[in-house]
Amino acid sequence: MKKRGWGSVALNAPYTVWSVIFIVVPLFIVGYYAFTDKNGAFTFANIIELKEYGDIFVTSVWYSVLATVICLLISYPFAYFLSRQSEQSRRLQMMLVMLPMWMNLLIRTYSWMNILEKNGIINNLLAGIGLEPIKMIGTPGAVIFGMVYNYLPYMILPIYTVMSKIEPSLLEAAEDLGCNGFNKMRRVIMPLSLPGVISGITMVFVPSVSTFYISQKLGDGKIMLVGDAIERQMQAAYNYNLGASISLVLMIMIIISMAVMNKFSDEEGGLVI
Amino acid sequence: MKTFGKIFNTCVYILLYAPLLIMVFFSFNESKSTSVFTGFSLKWYLELFSKSDIIEALSNTLILAVLSALIATVLGTVAAVGLYKMRSKFIYNTMNTVTNLPMMNPDIVTGVSLMLLFVFAGRLLGFAEYLSFWTLLIAHITFNLPYVILNVLPKLRQTDVSLYEAAMDLGCTPIKAFFKVIMPAIMPGVVSGALMAFTLSLDDFVISYYTTGADFQTLPLKIFAMTKKTVKPDMYALSSLIFITILVLLIVINVLQEKSERKLKGEFNKK
Numbered sequence: 001m002k003k004r005g006w007g008s009v010a011l012n013a014p015y016t017v018w019s020v021i022f023i024v025v026p027l028f029i030v031g032y033y034a035f036t037d038k039n040g041a042f043t044f045a046n047i048i049e050l051k052e053y054g055d056i057f058v059t060s061v062w063y064s065v066l067a068t069v070i071c072l073l074i075s076y077p078f079a080y081f082l083s084r085q086s087e088q089s090r091r092l093q094m095m096l097v098m099l100p101m102w103m104n105l106l107i108r109t110y111s112w113m114n115i116l117e118k119n120g121i122i123n124n125l126l127a128g129i130g131l132e133p134i135k136m137i138g139t140p141g142a143v144i145f146g147m148v149y150n151y152l153p154y155m156i157l158p159i160y161t162v163m164s165k166i167e168p169s170l171l172e173a174a175e176d177l178g179c180n181g182f183n184k185m186r187r188v189i190m191p192l193s194l195p196g197v198i199s200g201i202t203m204v205f206v207p208s209v210s211t212f213y214i215s216q217k218l219g220d221g222k223i224m225l226v227g228d229a230i231e232r233q234m235q236a237a238y239n240y241n242l243g244a245s246i247s248l249v250l251m252i253m254i255i256i257s258m259a260v261m262n263k264f265s266d267e268e269g270g271l272v273i
Numbered sequence: 274m275k276t277f278g279k280i281f282n283t284c285v286y287i288l289l290y291a292p293l294l295i296m297v298f299f300s301f302n303e304s305k306s307t308s309v310f311t312g313f314s315l316k317w318y319l320e321l322f323s324k325s326d327i328i329e330a331l332s333n334t335l336i337l338a339v340l341s342a343l344i345a346t347v348l349g350t351v352a353a354v355g356l357y358k359m360r361s362k363f364i365y366n367t368m369n370t371v372t373n374l375p376m377m378n379p380d381i382v383t384g385v386s387l388m389l390l391f392v393f394a395g396r397l398l399g400f401a402e403y404l405s406f407w408t409l410l411i412a413h414i415t416f417n418l419p420y421v422i423l424n425v426l427p428k429l430r431q432t433d434v435s436l437y438e439a440a441m442d443l444g445c446t447p448i449k450a451f452f453k454v455i456m457p458a459i460m461p462g463v464v465s466g467a468l469m470a471f472t473l474s475l476d477d478f479v480i481s482y483y484t485t486g487a488d489f490q491t492l493p494l495k496i497f498a499m500t501k502k503t504v505k506p507d508m509y510a511l512s513s514l515i516f517i518t519i520l521v522l523l524i525v526i527n528v529l530q531e532k533s534e535r536k537l538k539g540e541f542n543k544k
Binding site (some may be wrong): 029234 | 279281299309352356359368372381385411415416452478493497500523
């Protein structure tokens, strides 16, 4: 396949044109809307208005960081135990992990809302044994729980993938050389599984920080995240300029955190998806 | 340690499946409630099939998923071949970054950026309605493309170039040599890319929410509209049907995979 010239141009042209029009240009248009007013005149007003959204950005990042950490704390031992099992059982269990991921996020989240509601299943059970109902919907805990539940498989899968590739002979060698269980974990398994952890972190953090359905349903509309702010401007207030400026900041924030994460993974040998 | 691991992992599975099983359970509820079970009934399933808007949303979703996966697969395969043949390291890296952008960006940013593009272009061209089925289709093709390219590119790298050259030496035109030699070799990547594109398109809510017109509703958009009000168990019946379909599909894929692997192993042993 070494022939060049017109053939190569013909092969590359359709995708290049497509990606310029529908990937690159839209990002510039977000920038254009962010720095103009309704009539298309240049302005900094939208960027200045972002001051009022500072709290929302902080809340979103904070909740997503918490959700990511909790996902990691659950997924790491889960993936480790899973990778120690027989091949037959692992195959079946991978299917079990992936199945909920294939259900739409809206359905999964709505179902939790029904379980946690004031008159929901948990509170009905509590009333049945004579206890006071607990308020769960509308609390930060419920929103963070929703993020953990929905994105948990995204953390399990990459960690499990790297862990299942660790040769058992490596662990035996560590044992022969006098490592105890803790040192085996710290010196062999942890460094080798780091790329999986890093891609898991990005795969949970990015959708968490930009979600709006989870906070709408489990936060009962009382908890505003960046996603809610964008959705409100784009679909209710029709202030596309402000919506674009919030999106722009969200995008820049994520690009920066991705660059930091990539720096980590470059040193450790690439991302695993 | 072993028993602790079993207990821990079982707890995670219970957490993962609790809402799904509860949903299936309450879809059989006799009353309107989704938290108090009063008796067994199939009426919500019957009601579901009598609603034409849900059937329409389902067929819309399938049409969109098939079309967008098909176009993305063709365009993405051509793009992967082009990227593979690319000589300039700089252009290759730039294209790679651009390809990764929709996967890196949160869905909401991709959705908003495409919506603003369509609004901008629509105003410029003087359309009355900026968003329609066509804008939705473009959006789906756009977010499907990187997944097709990422599935095809590694297969191309594994393919032996000398086979292609041999075919040309034996008198094939480049296009014929491509379809006779390269295409069969990269087919598994093309198929898995197409399948991935299809499922991503079926499942997408966020990007569709920003890019569809008022007259074209997909199933996730319909579910979103249904959950704005208090939900009756008919939404649960719909979700249960989706759940069962996915379960059956996954089992079938798994069994087929195991069968083909066993066959391979058998052939290997015979030799």
